[in-house]
Amino acid sequence: MTCKEFLALLDDLIDDSVSPEMRAELQTHLGKCGHCQVVFNTTRKTIEIYRSHEIYDLPAGLRDRLHAAIMARCKKGC
């Protein structure tokens, strides 16, 4: 397997959507290729870091304003 072929399947490996046979092939390539290992680990880390850090906090008071707006609609319509 070449690095290019590995890269084409990188997402499938990360998302765990490869067959056991293909997974074994990809793992074999990873075992031999330091560069692809770095790309694989750091791409996984990239996703994890964005998933686990809140980068936009919910503004204070927004929920209350929304609640008031919903109640107003509700009084009119329900």
Place this chain on the structure above:
Amino acid sequence: MATIQSIAAENEPHPDVALVERVRAGDVSAYDTLVRKYERQIFRIAQHITQNREDAEDVMQDAFLKAYEKLEQFQGNSKFYTWLVRIAVNESLMRLRKRRTGKMVLIDEEIETEEGSVPRDLADWAPDPEQNYNQAELAEILRKTIQGLPPGFRIVFVLRDVEGLSTEETAETLGLSIPAVKSRLLRARLQLRERLSRYFHRKKGRPAASPKKTRTEK
């Protein structure tokens, strides 16, 4: 062939279905529960698309109000959350078009960029790279980095990787084909990885993270 168990699991109603039914029966407090459950996600999606705090606030409000009003139209053949996300994405794009008159934002346009398709930065990261920055610095780095992605890549990454939609749901929400979502996701992930590498390299000094520019938006 589908087994009895798998059919039963598929037919298991999502907990939101009961909440939606209660709202339809006139129980507004059930809608509050749905709002609390998804407000953060909807605000984040709106902020990632509009890149503007005021717009994101308006979008969140409008999306939840619209969903409330249109609840009768919700068929239940998709999840309430993905239905809500679709409304929020449409509201965000509308807001963006209003703001940038004449400059259309096309999520489905082809993006010509080679950046990130071949990884260039191949140095490993520190074991826990985020430990080298305080929370405000890290949030600033993550914001700046993702804001630099082409909008069509950014939205796919956010829906798929941050908000947890499936490839199919992301494709449906954005009106893209599944191969288009897959190709954008790969390039988005690789571009973000490449850009974050600047900050997270092993055994390198911290780049100037300009702490005075960081804002704690608590």
